[in-house]
Amino acid sequence: MLVFSDHVRSFVNPVWTSSGRPVAQRDSLTANGLSTGSQMERQSDSSQKQVEGLIWSFPPAVVLNHHPCENFSLSPPPIDRKRTGPRPCPVCYLPVEQALALRPAQPSASPVLQRLNYMSEENLVSKDSNGGSLFGGYPSLEERDKSYDIKDLMTVHCGFVRGKIPGLNTGFDVDEADRSEMQQCQRTVVASAIFGNYDILQQPENISESSKDTVCFFMFLDEETEAALKNSTTIDHTKRIGLWRVVVVRNLPYSDARRNGKVPKLLLHRLFPNVRYSIWIDGKLKLVRDPYQVLERFLWRKNVSFAISRHYRRFDVYEEAEANKAGGKYDNASIDYQIEFYKREGLTHYSSAKLPITSDVPEGCVIIREHIPITNLFTCLWFNEVDRFTSRDQLSFSTVRDKIRSRVNWTADMFLDCERRDFVVQSYHRELLEQRQATLRSRPPLRPPMVQIQPRKMLPDNASKEPGKASSAKKLPGKRTRDKKSSSKRSHRTKVVGGKEAIQL
Numbered sequence: 001m002l003v004f005s006d007h008v009r010s011f012v013n014p015v016w017t018s019s020g021r022p023v024a025q026r027d028s029l030t031a032n033g034l035s036t037g038s039q040m041e042r043q044s045d046s047s048q049k050q051v052e053g054l055i056w057s058f059p060p061a062v063v064l065n066h067h068p069c070e071n072f073s074l075s076p077p078p079i080d081r082k083r084t085g086p087r088p089c090p091v092c093y094l095p096v097e098q099a100l101a102l103r104p105a106q107p108s109a110s111p112v113l114q115r116l117n118y119m120s121e122e123n124l125v126s127k128d129s130n131g132g133s134l135f136g137g138y139p140s141l142e143e144r145d146k147s148y149d150i151k152d153l154m155t156v157h158c159g160f161v162r163g164k165i166p167g168l169n170t171g172f173d174v175d176e177a178d179r180s181e182m183q184q185c186q187r188t189v190v191a192s193a194i195f196g197n198y199d200i201l202q203q204p205e206n207i208s209e210s211s212k213d214t215v216c217f218f219m220f221l222d223e224e225t226e227a228a229l230k231n232s233t234t235i236d237h238t239k240r241i242g243l244w245r246v247v248v249v250r251n252l253p254y255s256d257a258r259r260n261g262k263v264p265k266l267l268l269h270r271l272f273p274n275v276r277y278s279i280w281i282d283g284k285l286k287l288v289r290d291p292y293q294v295l296e297r298f299l300w301r302k303n304v305s306f307a308i309s310r311h312y313r314r315f316d317v318y319e320e321a322e323a324n325k326a327g328g329k330y331d332n333a334s335i336d337y338q339i340e341f342y343k344r345e346g347l348t349h350y351s352s353a354k355l356p357i358t359s360d361v362p363e364g365c366v367i368i369r370e371h372i373p374i375t376n377l378f379t380c381l382w383f384n385e386v387d388r389f390t391s392r393d394q395l396s397f398s399t400v401r402d403k404i405r406s407r408v409n410w411t412a413d414m415f416l417d418c419e420r421r422d423f424v425v426q427s428y429h430r431e432l433l434e435q436r437q438a439t440l441r442s443r444p445p446l447r448p449p450m451v452q453i454q455p456r457k458m459l460p461d462n463a464s465k466e467p468g469k470a471s472s473a474k475k476l477p478g479k480r481t482r483d484k485k486s487s488s489k490r491s492h493r494t495k496v497v498g499g500k501e502a503i504q505l
Helices: 037-045 047-054 096-101 141-146 176-184 209-214 223-230 262-266 291-300 317-326 332-345 373-388 393-405 417-423 430-442
Strands: 013-016 022-025 115-118 153-156 187-194 215-221 244-248 275-281 285-287 306-310 362-370 413-415 424-426 493-497 500-504
Touching (some): 096 209, 115 373, 153 373, 176 244, 187 209, 187 262, 187 291, 209 215, 209 291, 215 223, 223 244, 262 362, 262 373, 291 362, 306 417, 332 393, 362 417, 417 424
Parallel strands (some): 115 153, 215 244
Antiparallel strands (some): 013 022, 275 362, 285 424, 306 362, 493 500
16 A cells, blocks of 8 residues: 655545534545455565656645535436437536545455455467357356355456466457556556447547546457558557547457457456546446546546446346347357346345345446456456456346345446436447448438419508408508509599690699
8 A cells, every 4th residue: 555645745635424413534545356376466566666667746625514516406307399309418526626625545445355356377278169259268157156155265267367467368369468468557547449340439528627636547448449540540659549448359369359348348447557536438428527526427426436327227137138139149048047146146126125225227338436356356257257248248247246245245336327328328239330321321302392372462652461450551652553442532644735635732
């Protein structure tokens, strides 16, 4: 643990208590709670370099009697006749400076589990098995059951089994320069991935200067996506596209691009060993709020270590499975096999008996988490389910959560989907977007609607506008024409003067 001295650190961080009044504590820089032996050695050997690299200008101390958002009441999404589907709802965020000042001084407590190690076997060979993959290490059902026997020291399967350094000849390999920069990333990372050129890269918006200086933004790509990006975007010598630091992944562990995306999504703590907080967003999403505002709203304010939004419509795993089959998300036989397996283990339909658990089905495109041993264990075991069964992580989420929850005092917080839609904007996948654009181009241009104009019926200048009323409008001067229906009794008299007719009025 690296601790700023009082001379270096000229600020305090309030930590909210049950009374709602912040208590000033010292701030400290900590690792992610992983506590592996190799990590502790790296920290002790390079502590001076980390201190020099992490000092930056923090906001001044903030002392508040009440949280500025404590009287904020959640209101439903505003009515919009053009948008009848799920929509964002108002969310109360703090300014970035206040959010930073309310950052917890110490890591959250990890119940029971204090140190987590990971299985590695360099000479592991591929084998035919329905128990996962070479990348995942083929954990047996006995090892699976044992991984839920939570103790203070544990060793579990968590991907990257064929090596001790994730990304180095383990599958999901990254270059040495990329690994070095990922290890240097401290405090907070925002991460995403695009594999199979499946999505369009989108830049985060409304990011503060503090976040630009202190938050890492990493985008994982495969070689196919990198090649497509180079045709339309310039990747500079620092491997950056806007805010994103691009990492090209080679030797991908799976043939399915979506399953490859589960590696960074669920195993960020293995790729970024020195990070304390992470925000994962799927490649189809654009982040439109500052990371520190998101962390304060969904983790620090609630005093939780893992947050994910629940599905906007479905709460039951059985219903989610049927929706996946109807939508062709995965082959039906594999989905049925997974659900039947969970059913034999005791999976039930969601009901109010599970309260305060509000849903069994997440909208898993965003994950906000603190990297401590218990959350690292949760995502490891969640990944193992995705590796063993289907890649539809919504189906396995509640099983892993409930197994851990039954043994220790921890659970994943689930917030409303409309709140998620406030800080990320969702786009179509590339294939769907291109199909929509092609459809629009193939349609003939719409002709403007034909409007038939009825010929205006000419009325005498002195005709009334309404029945029974005489016109009071002043007659404009103009060429006089003979009007047979004129009611004027005045007649025109003419006389010839010099062979010409003169008109007398």
